[in-house]
Amino acid sequence: MNIASTQPGTALRRARHLLEGGSLPPAGLIAPTVAHSWERSLRAGLLPFSPPAVADHLAARHLAQAVERRRELLMRARPVMDYLHAQTKGSDSVVILADDNGVLIEALGDAAFVERAERVALKPGASWHERHRGTNAIGTALVEAQPVAVHGGEHFFEHNRFLTCAAAPIAGPDGRVLGVLDISGPQRGRHPHTFGLVRAATHMIENKLFEARHEGEYRIRFHPQADGIGTLAEGMVALSEEGLVIGANRAALAFLAITPSDIGKALIEALLPLRMADILDHGHRHPGTTLGLACPGGGRFSLRVEPGWRAVVRPAAMPAPDRVQDALADLDTGDPTMAGAIERVRKILGKPIPLLLQGESGVGKEVFATALHATGPRRGRPFVAVNCAALPEHLIEAELFGYAPGAFTGARREGSAGRIREAEGGTLFLDEIGDMPLALQCRLLRVLQDRQVVPLGGGKAVSVDFALIAASHRPLKAEAEAGRFRADLYYRLNGLTLCLPPLRARRDFAALVARMIETMEPGAGIGLDPDVADALAGHGWPGNLRQLANVLRFACALRDPGEIRLGWHHLPEDLIEELRCPSGVDTDAGAGPATLRAASDSLIERMVAASGGNLSEAARRLGISRNTLYRRMNGWAKPPAPLPMGPARPCMK
Ligand SMILES: Nc1ncnc2c1ncn2[C@@H]1O[C@H](COP(=O)(O)OP(=O)(O)OP(=O)(O)O)[C@@H](O)[C@H]1O
Numbered sequence: 001m002n003i004a005s006t007q008p009g010t011a012l013r014r015a016r017h018l019l020e021g022g023s024l025p026p027a028g029l030i031a032p033t034v035a036h037s038w039e040r041s042l043r044a045g046l047l048p049f050s051p052p053a054v055a056d057h058l059a060a061r062h063l064a065q066a067v068e069r070r071r072e073l074l075m076r077a078r079p080v081m082d083y084l085h086a087q088t089k090g091s092d093s094v095v096i097l098a099d100d101n102g103v104l105i106e107a108l109g110d111a112a113f114v115e116r117a118e119r120v121a122l123k124p125g126a127s128w129h130e131r132h133r134g135t136n137a138i139g140t141a142l143v144e145a146q147p148v149a150v151h152g153g154e155h156f157f158e159h160n161r162f163l164t165c166a167a168a169p170i171a172g173p174d175g176r177v178l179g180v181l182d183i184s185g186p187q188r189g190r191h192p193h194t195f196g197l198v199r200a201a202t203h204m205i206e207n208k209l210f211e212a213r214h215e216g217e218y219r220i221r222f223h224p225q226a227d228g229i230g231t232l233a234e235g236m237v238a239l240s241e242e243g244l245v246i247g248a249n250r251a252a253l254a255f256l257a258i259t260p261s262d263i264g265k266a267l268i269e270a271l272l273p274l275r276m277a278d279i280l281d282h283g284h285r286h287p288g289t290t291l292g293l294a295c296p297g298g299g300r301f302s303l304r305v306e307p308g309w310r311a312v313v314r315p316a317a318m319p320a321p322d323r324v325q326d327a328l329a330d331l332d333t334g335d336p337t338m339a340g341a342i343e344r345v346r347k348i349l350g351k352p353i354p355l356l357l358q359g360e361s362g363v364g365k366e367v368f369a370t371a372l373h374a375t376g377p378r379r380g381r382p383f384v385a386v387n388c389a390a391l392p393e394h395l396i397e398a399e400l401f402g403y404a405p406g407a408f409t410g411a412r413r414e415g416s417a418g419r420i421r422e423a424e425g426g427t428l429f430l431d432e433i434g435d436m437p438l439a440l441q442c443r444l445l446r447v448l449q450d451r452q453v454v455p456l457g458g459g460k461a462v463s464v465d466f467a468l469i470a471a472s473h474r475p476l477k478a479e480a481e482a483g484r485f486r487a488d489l490y491y492r493l494n495g496l497t498l499c500l501p502p503l504r505a506r507r508d509f510a511a512l513v514a515r516m517i518e519t520m521e522p523g524a525g526i527g528l529d530p531d532v533a534d535a536l537a538g539h540g541w542p543g544n545l546r547q548l549a550n551v552l553r554f555a556c557a558l559r560d561p562g563e564i565r566l567g568w569h570h571l572p573e574d575l576i577e578e579l580r581c582p583s584g585v586d587t588d589a590g591a592g593p594a595t596l597r598a599a600s601d602s603l604i605e606r607m608v609a610a611s612g613g614n615l616s617e618a619a620r621r622l623g624i625s626r627n628t629l630y631r632r633m634n635g636w637a638k639p640p641a642p643l644p645m646g647p648a649r650p651c652m653k
Contacts, residue, residue, distance in 0.1 A: 012153050037140045067105050070179055116162075140167075148166075204232055214247045327374035335512075338506065354448075378425065529567045
């Protein structure tokens with residue numbers, strides 16, 4: 001930090017008197033930043049009483065080029081400038097954005113002061129580089145590469161003495177200075193907080209630039225205190241899949257004690273006690289959760305890993321979980337509800353507690369049951385799945401409980417042990433148990449109580465030992481209350497009930513897709529086109545994971561050899577049709593979306609409404625980043641609410 005304007009008025013008057021006579025003040029009379037800048041201004045041939053040349057003002061065409069060159073900066077800075085302007089309204093000041101040549105490319109201010117400021121060319125198109133305007137906050141901040149305040153007579157030119165200005169350079173994600181943010185006003189209206197306001201605002205713009213540039217990459221957010229994450233003070237680092245630091249914001253550079261020249265060269269493993277494999281793993285398993293990190297030097301950081309879509313749609317880099325040892329962990333791709341279900345089910349692993357899985361068709365109930373079996377102590381024994389809805393009613397009994405030789409017409413001569421006995425020592429999975437006829441429910445209940453099976457047609461009761469998992473898409477409790485399902489059986493099945501979330505409610509869409517593709521085409525490095533990924537993430541998926549798996553399988557099959565990006569042309573026609581006309585929207589009436597873009601806009605709109613206007617929540621539910629959501633909403637007639645000036649990511653906390 002450098003506040004140049006700290007000298008009492010008399011010292012400054014003496015110094016100014018010397019300057020106007022063509023000499024520099026002795027050391028210590030005025031702030032060193034100002035003294036050095038006066039020296040540079042004199043060396044550039046400027047004189048305090050000679051106005052700068054008119055040629056220093058760009059023609060409209062060149063100004064347009066300068067604006068275009070810094071379009072990204074202007075886009076990220078504009079909402080912050082609007083905010084600053086609103087905060088400083090009525091104080092006769094102007095909020096200015098200059099490019100890295102000191103050319104003013106945007107100015108917002110109070111009309112009365114703007115008119116005065118324009119008389120000294122404080123308006124877009126003018127260059128406020130030191131070599132043109134001598135000592136001034138914008139030009140001097142650029143030369144010094146740090147925030148600078150220049151007050152009244154510290155300005156080199158006599159005719160700028162009515163100004164008080166505070167400016168700070170804005171660095172891009174690679175550390176290069178892109179421009180300067182400045183607040184200028186009349187000297188008598190100088191406010192002590194303006195300097196801090198400008199500095200905070202530049203941090204906010206820098207963080208926005210960082211997030212936009214590295215939206216798709218693995219990012220780490222960190223701070224010495226957990227509450228610092230999500231605020232302006234957080235460090236942000238973007239990483240390649242190899243762990244190379246490919247971007248860092250100003251706070252991260254300071255925390256890690258590196259300089260912009262280290263970006264693209266330093267490995268994160270050399271800067272923090274973290275292995276890239278752990279970062280990838282944590283990012284996919286627990287996105288959004290905070291991790292504590294003790295550094296060898298004694299410092300501590302709280303840290304959050306965010307896997308970006310570029311990372312998650314490129315599954316080759318994901319560590320392959322150990323399928324044999326922990327098949328349940330394999331199902332955790334970052335959705336909090338799924339993670340909670342997995343955590344709870346682990347508590348009953350190996351215990352004689354029946355599990356009831358509820359959830360819509362295709363959400364993965366059987367996959368979940370298989371993973372539980374594969375993870376638990378019975379994994380070496382049979383996993384027997386019986387779909388109660390698929391068997392003809394008159395055969396279910398025989399199928400489940402077995403039968404004695406010649407028990408009924410058409411029966412095998414040697415009889416059958418039945419599926420329950422086949423599950424001996426292992427797991428019996430009764431799928432769609434809500435569709436089991438009431439009479440059979442009574443027999444099943446007896447088996448579960450007695451742990452014995454009596455085959456059809458007579459014979460000895462046989463003891464059985466199995467873990468029981470039942471599943472149904474019907475809400476069994478309500479079915480029992482309505483008398484369509486035996487209440488006593490329901491309570492017998494319901495040792496632990498877990499409801500698996502439908503795909504549309506999951507927050508791990510991108511990671512799930514990556515995991516599915518990797519399972520289908522191991523090591524092929526296939527990923528989705530970002531546009532396709534966004535559209536699929538916003539789809540309603542009535543068939544849940546089953547439907548998604550079918551779509552991805554189809555898309556992979558349509559690939560040309562060597563093609564690793566799945567685009568629109570790889571999708572089934574009927575899905576494209578569904579995306580074009582999401583259910584509930586009447587396109588014939590002309591009210592519905594006519595293009596894929598409009599279809600996904602409509603989904604976004606509905607998801608934002610369903611999230612009560614919370615854009616972070618809506619982005620999470622859509623499985624897209626907040627930046628993507630902002631970008632999509634920016635083109636709408638009614639734009640999203642302006643960026644708040646508080647913590648950069650309030651919803652993360
Ligand atoms: N975690 C997962 N990862 C990858 N694919 C999955 C996952 N869960 C489900 N699937 C896919 O979805 C399909 C359907 O899963 P599953 O049969 O377990 O669903 P379900 O809810 O039991 O369906 P239903 O009970 O209605 O028959 C699977 O065959 C698989 O292709």
